[in-house]
Amino acid sequence: xxxxxxxxxxxxxxxxxxxxxxxRFENQLGGSVTYAGAAASFFTRVGxxxxxxxxxxxxxxERYLKLGMDVAGIQFEQxxxxxxxxxxxxxxxxxxxxxxxxxxxxxxxxxxxxNYRDAPFVLLxxxxxxxxxxxxxxxxxxxxxxxDSMDLWxxxxxxxxxxxxxxxxxxxxxxxxxxxxTGQFGLRQCAAALFDMGVEYVLIKKGEHGALLFSREGIAIxxxxxxxxxxDPTGAGDTxxxxxxxxxxxxxxxxxxxxxQALLHASAVAAFGVEDMSTTRLEALTRAEIDTRARELRxxxxx
Amino acid sequence: xxxxxxxxxxxxxxxxxxxxxxxRFENQLGGSVTYAGAAASFFTRVGxxxxxxxxxxxxxxERYLKLGMDVAGIQFEQxxxxxxxxxxxxxxxxxxxxxxxxxxxxxxxxxxxxNYRDAPFVLLxxxxxxxxxxxxxxxxxxxxxxxDSMDLWxxxxxxxxxxxxxxxxxxxxxxxxxxxxTGQFGLRQCAAALFDMGVEYVLIKKGEHGALLFSREGIAIxxxxxxxxxxDPTGAGDTxxxxxxxxxxxxxxxxxxxxxQALLHASAVAAFGVEDMSTTRLEALTRAEIDTRARELRxxxxx
Numbered sequence: 001x002x003x004x005x006x007x008x009x010x011x012x013x014x015x016x017x018x019x020x021x022x023x024r025f026e027n028q029l030g031g032s033v034t035y036a037g038a039a040a041s042f043f044t045r046v047g048x049x050x051x052x053x054x055x056x057x058x059x060x061x062e063r064y065l066k067l068g069m070d071v072a073g074i075q076f077e078q079x080x081x082x083x084x085x086x087x088x089x090x091x092x093x094x095x096x097x098x099x100x101x102x103x104x105x106x107x108x109x110x111x112x113x114x115n116y117r118d119a120p121f122v123l124l125x126x127x128x129x130x131x132x133x134x135x136x137x138x139x140x141x142x143x144x145x146x147x148d149s150m151d152l153w154x155x156x157x158x159x160x161x162x163x164x165x166x167x168x169x170x171x172x173x174x175x176x177x178x179x180x181x182t183g184q185f186g187l188r189q190c191a192a193a194l195f196d197m198g199v200e201y202v203l204i205k206k207g208e209h210g211a212l213l214f215s216r217e218g219i220a221i222x223x224x225x226x227x228x229x230x231x232d233p234t235g236a237g238d239t240x241x242x243x244x245x246x247x248x249x250x251x252x253x254x255x256x257x258x259x260x261q262a263l264l265h266a267s268a269v270a271a272f273g274v275e276d277m278s279t280t281r282l283e284a285l286t287r288a289e290i291d292t293r294a295r296e297l298r299x300x301x302x303x
Numbered sequence: 304x305x306x307x308x309x310x311x312x313x314x315x316x317x318x319x320x321x322x323x324x325x326x327r328f329e330n331q332l333g334g335s336v337t338y339a340g341a342a343a344s345f346f347t348r349v350g351x352x353x354x355x356x357x358x359x360x361x362x363x364x365e366r367y368l369k370l371g372m373d374v375a376g377i378q379f380e381q382x383x384x385x386x387x388x389x390x391x392x393x394x395x396x397x398x399x400x401x402x403x404x405x406x407x408x409x410x411x412x413x414x415x416x417x418n419y420r421d422a423p424f425v426l427l428x429x430x431x432x433x434x435x436x437x438x439x440x441x442x443x444x445x446x447x448x449x450x451d452s453m454d455l456w457x458x459x460x461x462x463x464x465x466x467x468x469x470x471x472x473x474x475x476x477x478x479x480x481x482x483x484x485t486g487q488f489g490l491r492q493c494a495a496a497l498f499d500m501g502v503e504y505v506l507i508k509k510g511e512h513g514a515l516l517f518s519r520e521g522i523a524i525x526x527x528x529x530x531x532x533x534x535d536p537t538g539a540g541d542t543x544x545x546x547x548x549x550x551x552x553x554x555x556x557x558x559x560x561x562x563x564q565a566l567l568h569a570s571a572v573a574a575f576g577v578e579d580m581s582t583t584r585l586e587a588l589t590r591a592e593i594d595t596r597a598r599e600l601r602x603x604x605x606x
Contacts (some may be wrong), residue, residue, distance in 0.1 A: 209512035
């Protein structure tokens with residue numbers, strides 16, 4: 001691993017149009033690999049795997065580089081970049097998708113750069129499970145694989161997703177997705193069904209309400225940091241997953257104490273991420289700010 | 304305080320009809336003082352203030368006594384007992400009210416028994432703020448008053464509710480009620496607005512997602528215990544508030560460490576309460592089980 005890539009992330013790279021109660025914001029840098037990679041970059045050198053089209057602004061790529069992300073895994077294709085448009089309700093939690101244009105994502109055939117293949121940590125961000133599986137075949141050094149997904153893939157590509165989960169160590173879903181995928185209702189029962197699919201850990205993300213990490217040894221409850229004001233919740237789950245895996249990659253050992261610390265830091269980073277549009281706040285963020293917020297959050301939960 | 308009443312609770316005593324995905328359950332003992340008093344009874348001798356009608360079964364009163372609750376403050380009137388009917392959605396969280404018959408509650412003129420008047424701890428459970436205010440006038444020994452309410456009273460009796468809050472030390476609401484009452488969106492801003500109304504503490508209950516306690520010194524985050532299977536969520540918020548106040552009454556001192564421990568134990572009791580219909584599980588519960596579950600929950604959140 002000459003280049004020191006200890007973690008790579010695959011996901012969408014997108015150009016988003018986002019409407020919140022503050023207004024309509026066009027041409028926002030988005031996508032799961034953008035948010036997850038940005039968040040992971042505070043902890044480790046992170047490789048990005050995704051595809052962009054000919055309309056992808058140079059300035060967006062510069063933002064990747066400014067964040068310290070490796071872009072060797074970003075493919076450039078002719079055609080439009082993946083575009084997502086969504087509208088948030090007044091609660092800034094629920095949202096409607098207005099438009100999804102796959103663009104170059106439709107024919108994306110990911111190739112893992114040679115210098116990513118020995119990386120021990122892998123985050124299969126939210127993207128078509130076929131692509132997640134294809135990349136997993138190339139990840140010869142993977143020691144700890146986390147997979148994220150969403151309702152779309154549970155509906156359209158369930159069998160492949162279950163296969164990916166079976167080859168991963170951790171799966172992360174929100175509570176309704178976990179229920180949808182397993183057919184169980186209680187979260188403990190959902191976790192048990194996901195263990196049966198082959199993972200060791202199940203991370204249930206609940207947004208502003210924090211997360212639950214299920215393992216065979218027990219449950220860890222990780223709170224969310226109480227944000228002053230949410231500006232843009234887009235990508236918060238990806239930010240959370242990215243920071244979590246970045247922290248693990250930085251520390252190397254996967255055990256419950258490190259997993260808890262990773263999630264605590266992930267809560268801190270995700271809370272910063274939603275304070276401004278797109279990755280704007282993450283680009284101005286420092287590691288010291290993250291550690292301070294993680295400490296604050298630990299104090300808030302001390303019992 | 305010869306009789307040792309250190310905490311009294313006012314609220315509704317009701318006969319509920321509850322429909323969940325398990326079926327329709329008629330003639331269930333319910334009401335805010337029932338749940339709150341039952342939960343508090345594990346920690347302290349609790350006085351109950353409420354009204355029941357001529358249809359109130361003796362067996363229900365025996366359940367109060369079996370739980371060790373003092374019933375000197377329960378008034379018996381001619382007419383029907385308060386009746387509530389609700390239907391839970393499949394998520395076992397959201398619910399619709401089908402019917403509310405006030406019955407004898409409509410003309411309830413509460414009188415605080417003489418031996419409750421010196422009690423230092425008071426829980427003004429969810430009931431008409433006029434009644435809460437009238438009782439507060441009689442509570443000469445009150446040192447720590449907590450007030451619970453709901454959207455109905457925020458809509459119909461806002462001014463009186465604000466007056467009650469101004470004379471209380473802690474107000475507890477769920478997140479949407481806090482937003483509705485204060486006109487603020489962020490929970491930190493809601494808490495600040497409630498401080499301005501005169502309380503020292505704001506407890507935001509989030510059901511299965513736990514609670515946030517705001518004070519001028521900082522925020523405490525208290526998780527909910529991950530329940531195996533929810534049978535009947537009715538009264539969970541009242542159970543939570545009752546156990547919380549019971550623990551404080553037991554320990555006497557109101558400071559942040561005790562408040563955190565009180566909320567931890569409240570999470571444990573509330574999680575037991577929803578495991579069976581009405582107060583059935585609470586009636587079979589022991590203090591040792593509560594302490595074990597509180598310890599488990601503390602371990603789940605250890606960071």
